Amino acid sequence: IGSKEPFDEIMKQFSDQELKELxxxxxxxxxxxxxxxxxxxxxxxxxxxxxxRVLFKNIKY
Known part of the structure; x- marks a missing residue:
């Protein structure tokens, strides 16, 4: 769902502790x-x- 590459690149910048806090x-x-x-x-x-988030964002009411 959506492009995962930008997500992966951003996540690489965070420490394990920062990811847990997120x-x-x-x-x-x-x-x-x-x-x-x-x-x-x-x-x-x-x-x-x-x-x-992507799924719910694309739902039309």
């Missing part, structure tokens, strides 16, 4: 630090959020 911001949870999440799992969750 995921916390999107999910809306300040207490969940995702201790068992590695970088790949965090990126997968962030990509899911990106894809969902």
């Amino acid at each position: 995921l916390n911001l999107i999910i809306g949870s300040e207490n969940n630090e995702f201790p068992d999440y590695n970088r790949e799992k965090i990126l997968n969750r962030l990509n899911e959020a990106r894809e969902n």
Whole structure:
């Protein structure tokens, strides 16, 4: 859904901790630090959020 390459390039610029903070911001949870999440799992969750945004953005009401 959409072009993933720009997303990947932007995500490469963030540290693992910054990615965790971004995921916390999107999910809306300040207490969940995702201790068992590695970088790949965090990126997968962030990509899911990106894809969902694209899907909902394209829905016509």
